[in-house]
Amino acid sequence: MRTTRFWPARKRVQGVDEILERVIERIPAPGGDPAEPLQALVIDSWFDNYVGVVMLVRMVNGSLKPKDKLLLMSPGRPICASRSASSRPRPSHATC
Numbered sequence: 001m002r003t004t005r006f007w008p009a010r011k012r013v014q015g016v017d018e019i020l021e022r023v024i025e026r027i028p029a030p031g032g033d034p035a036e037p038l039q040a041l042v043i044d045s046w047f048d049n050y051v052g053v054v055m056l057v058r059m060v061n062g063s064l065k066p067k068d069k070l071l072l073m074s075p076g077r078p079i080c081a082s083r084s085a086s087s088r089p090r091p092s093h094a095t096c
Contacts, residue, residue: 038062038070051083 039060048054057064064070068081 032059032061034061034063036061038064038068040064042072 039062041058041060042055043058044056046054064081064084066081066084068084069078070081071078
């Protein structure tokens with residue numbers, strides 16, 4: 001495997017756009033099928049006083065919408081996804 005390094009200008013923001021374009025060209029998009037059953041991996045979770053339990057999840061297959069029921073493997077009981085968001089679109093909110 002050949003390694004290529006790209007160096008932007010240090011004091012100016014030159015070359016950053018070219019680097020990002022090359023990263024997009026060379027690194028494939030993540031796989032997964034939204035039509036498949038939901039498969040996800042909980043990366044991190046924390047408690048927020050205003051929101052409640054917040055989970056950072058990596059989606060492998062499927063899709064998640066507000067009010068969907070989830071079965072966590074560890075406790076073995078269903079929970080309700082009251083809110084869902086991704087890194088780009090605005091968060092969507094729903095109540096269970």
